Amino acid sequence: MSDAGDFRLQTGGRIDRERRMRFFFNGASYVGFDGDTLASALLANGVRLVARSFKYHRPRGIMTAGAEEPNALVQIGSGPRVEPNLRATQVEIFDGLAAASQNCWPGVEFDIGRINDFVSRLLPAGFYYKTFMWPPGFWHLYEWAIRRAAGMGRAADSADPDRYDHRFAHCDVLVAGGGPAGLAAAFAAARAGARVILCDEQNEFGGSLLGGAEKIGGKPGMDWVAGTLETMRWLPAIAMLPRTSAFGYYDHNLVALCERVADHLGEPKPGQPRQRVWHVRAKQVVLATGAIERPLVFADNDRPGTMLAGAARTYLNRYGVICGRRAAVFTSNDSAYAAALELAAAGVEIAAVVDLRVEPGAWGEAAAAKGLRVIAGSAVAAVRGAQAVKAIEVAKLGIDGASLAGGREIVRCDLLLNSGGWTPSVHLFSQSGGRLAYDDALGAFVPGKAAQPQRNAGSCNGAMTLAECLAQGFAAGAQAAEDCGFAPVTPPMPELEPEMQATPARHLWIVPSLKPVGRGGKQFVDHQNDVTAADLRMAAREGYRSVEHLKRYTTTGMGTDQGKTSNLPALAILAEATGASIPAVGTTTFRPPYTPVTMGAMAGRMNGAFLDPARWTPMQRWHVRAGAVFENTGQWQRARYYPLGGEEMHVAVEREVRAARTTVGIFDASTLGKIDIKGPDAGKFLDLIYTNSFSKLAVGRCRYGLMLREDGYVFDDGVTVRLGEQHYLMHTTTGNAAPVLMWLEDLLQMEWTELKVRLTSVSEQFAVVTLSGPFARKLLAELTDDIDLDPKAFPFMSWRTGAAAGIPARVLRVSFTGDLSFEIQVRASYGIALWHAALAAGEKYGVVPYGLEAMHVLRAEKGYIVVGHETDGTTTPHDLGMGGMVADAKPDFIGKRGLRRADLLRPDRKQLVGLRLADGERRPLPEGAQLVDDPGQPIPMKMEGHVSSSYYSPTVGAPIALALVKNGRARLGETLYAPLPGRTAAAMVVAPCFFDPDGKRLHG
């Protein structure tokens, strides 16, 4: 046969035999066809062993044909384009695809972790919890080894070069699932005129019809699919999204979809994202998410060659692949017979159909009529073959179903199909908040009461025949459209083949084996996490009776497949073990995502520079050219210091500070928050939100204000300027600009609605250039000739307007350095012009730009606080020594009552002080260092306070610090100690001002 695989039929399937694709699996080269999945192409090439199991490293083969695959997890790609944890059953092959098994070392054929299987009695459920808890604190040593042993795939070795998109969409009806029910629903809704989005996780619509052989209207089912799609294509308002998984159902009918735009191409085309997440807000949702076949729990039910019956049927009908030459079929229900009959028709020898039921009914008779051997009332008691199925041992079931009766018959086979029934995929329904109901006949949960505007149709709703699926789909689509206000249109039902008479399934949650549970072959429930029936029973014996505890203890239902094949058998086994009913045990919570979603898709464009906007001042480019080192303050990028000729930070900062103290410094203060406040009640409003008074502030003057929260603690501070009778300009700290505005808006809109005040954020409308230092006035005089700069005419805490370098400007004589200082505010677009002009004019005065770090040193030398350094959300004005700013005479202000609370009046509260270190010490204390009286006391020591700001002060010639110390103002002169790693630093408590304590420079 051809190199495209010995197990490929000459005809049939939905693959394009003209388009051959060469791909690589674990380094070996294979050929498949366009339309193949990695799984189907591997099976066609006879590759049985594709993975090692998670815990025991047992050899594993492909078990399913869809999203539920627990075994065949692969990693795709290399270098930066890597995606782990993909199901081989969902990976579309393309030319050059390179895939590798995940959980094996050194290779899938010979895996050293296999030893775990032979010592598995030592590795029971909860093994990690029981073993690695001792000695205490050693977990970090164990974790490294355990993580290496647990094959989770590898991350990319560098940044992902691809783009990922997010898209928001609104529609009348979202249909999740494009099988017969979903197509019927979308068709009905769209025909009624509704705007419809139809999505399906596969590359083609059709769902179960892709892998089945049912006829609709006398033709192959896929012909009906093609016809329906063709009709819908001409409807005006339908979006059809293949390769798109609905992975999360959130509140208010928001459904998240992940569209794999370019995964099947290898690399995205130019301009194309790799994946796209859709946020769909739908008026109505129809879930048509299908059902997943359950494996039976029998001894050694994981041997490569063991596969779900429906999966084998899909590989046959959709891909033209037979998964073996001689198959045995083991079933609890009717559905496996279709697989047996179709495989037989394709030339596969059916060795036996082993049916748990004593009376297999119409399907059994049909199989027998075709010459198949049906062994009723029997079970597969054992599987022979370790790397691949070689034979099964069949035995009669005892009447109770819990034991075997009579002798065993050995049946040779290389493929073992099994079916334990079908579990409706209620994941999205459950995520939506819907309640589940247990259906005894199905042996599964089905949707009960919906919690959102939503319907279920098809096998996710418990419908198990094509006729039911189509009927439910048409009805759900029509009703959904009607609920959106459209006149319902119910398309006519197409003609279907007569259904075979159904025979109830026999749900046997643990199939008995030759030995008691746990003693013979492993009866896997959760194949991905290697959880067996014995593990679950033991957990129940150990007291894990809640299904949520059982999950966490045994890890059943965890992992990338989230228990799609295992959850129901696991809770049924728990129910049996605890004597409870299945609905009483209930399910674990279904959480998004339904299938794994890449981090790239989640992030979308919110990546790198787009993660968060960067805010630049108008002078940013100058700072960059000057070689500034930047620091983020919230979203603002601020120049921290300007190193010259490779200066280290402390050298640059000291130089900048010295210049600002001896000549003149220039500083970009544009980031300060600025709120324009207007209205007849502006002054009254400011009196209410600041501790001090602003209504009596004269026009032309500025005042520093403290803003409290209602609880009495400092919230923000800054200078507010009175621009006119009814017009103020408030400055906030850079980081608090937005919270302060929101707080003020809140108060005006919700509390003091009678006040006539308007607020406008103008933070970015003005550029601010600060000149500070002894020559600040001289420099300003070079820039302006229409402002009287005489200290008497322009005193501290006042402002003037005029032209600065020919630019209309507002000049504030305020200071955050403790030195003579002017802040020049101009329209933002003039900022860079003013900056250049000031630098040029300042050259003869030795002007030096200083950054944020120097600003901090300068303000700390003066003892000025910074909100967030000296305050921590539990700091009062009195703690800061600013009690004088609290105007108790005002009838009301925010925080007035809060300040009177008992705890805020305690005498031993921490108070702001300064700290000086011992002579000769050049190392500043670390900020946050705790201070104690006696460094020799036993741990835990009694804390006396903490360091809030700490710098080396070039002005003082020594490190300085601000600190909050219990009853600190009464302790000046005392020595406190900071116990630090490897040393203890002594510090003397001093007044929190190290520069110009009487304000001569400030007011000069």
Added chain:
Amino acid sequence: MLLITCPWCGPRAELEFRCGGEAHIARPADAMNISDADYARYLFMRKNPKGWHYERWNHAAGCRRWFNALRHTATHEIRATYKPGDRKPEPPR
């Protein structure tokens, strides 16, 4: 993500909004003359019901207006949104 109807702008995605906690908490008029315990109740004590909850929302990335909402904390159903000063709606029985 909730769909919230701003009384001024109409239905918008939750990411445009910011929740401001429980609504209809009156700021004590005569705060200086009430006990610490009473003031603490105003400052700190908030309802945390499983059920209908009156709460404040701000259309922060929209019109920047504050408004009130009646929301069910378990189902997230928003029964009403209304402007400040409007009469508060009765919770459904």
